[in-house]
Amino acid sequence: MKPMEETISSAIVRSYFKKLEAHLAVDVAIVGAGPSGLVAARDLALAGCSVAVFESKLAPGGGTWGGGMLMNEVVVQEDAATILHEFDITTVPVGEGYHTVDSVEMAAGLIFGARKAGAVIFNAVTVEDIVIHDGIVCGAVINWNPVARLGMHVDPIVITSRAILDGTGHPSEIINKAVHKAGVAIDSPTGGILGEKPMWMEDGERTTVLNTKRLYPGLYASGMAANNVQGGFRMGPIFGGMFKSGRKVAKLILEDLNK
């Protein structure tokens, strides 16, 4: 009889590496488990794609947990509240076409919904680079976040994919790699990154969805990453644009992958 300690450690190691090995090559690699990435992950997984989400923090959810200034409520427009209802997340109508949502329920619900649909989330894993072959982005270069944060000189491994979604929020880290490291011209007015503008909720919400697109073969942006690339305004604790952006990018990817 093995000691319990050995059984537990062995179960974790075997099941983690089984999960990782099954996702070394995926249809879609999503970088960042924020609201837009999680909605996209669920839609893509429900449509039959293999989906791996890489989140550098321990807790997925991105900027959803803290509400507005740590008051853990956020606001969502009526038409986007329906997306949350698909995740079984409760919204409370407050008039003028808006609903409030408990941000902890929202974060937990989005994570659970994406995972239950079949997307696998690898937390504490950072995407530090991309792979480009013959003008197509076709892989995510990953490492443990603590390795990156401690500046340890450790080589990464690669996840190959048919599409990569930059859902990294304000810094649009993956598009940055494409533009500044690979030197490619992306689908923006300058071919580069215009940079996020200050707060204008109404315009920011509208353009987040408009700015959600394929930027280069194999490479897409959603949420604040998409807005940062195209020079959109920020919008703070109103989230409808993020959910609609995730839905839109999933549709675009599915069309391109002929799924």
Ligand code: 48F
């Ligand atoms: O920023 P974030 O929540 O993404 P989003 O979908 O949503 C934006 C809103 O939360 C909010 C807003 C709404 O009005 O303005 O900001 O655009 O989540 C991005 C996630 O990406 C992770 C990061 O930890 C966060 O959880 N991330 C960033 N860079 C990397 C990464 C990376 N290189 N590798 C893995 N994860």
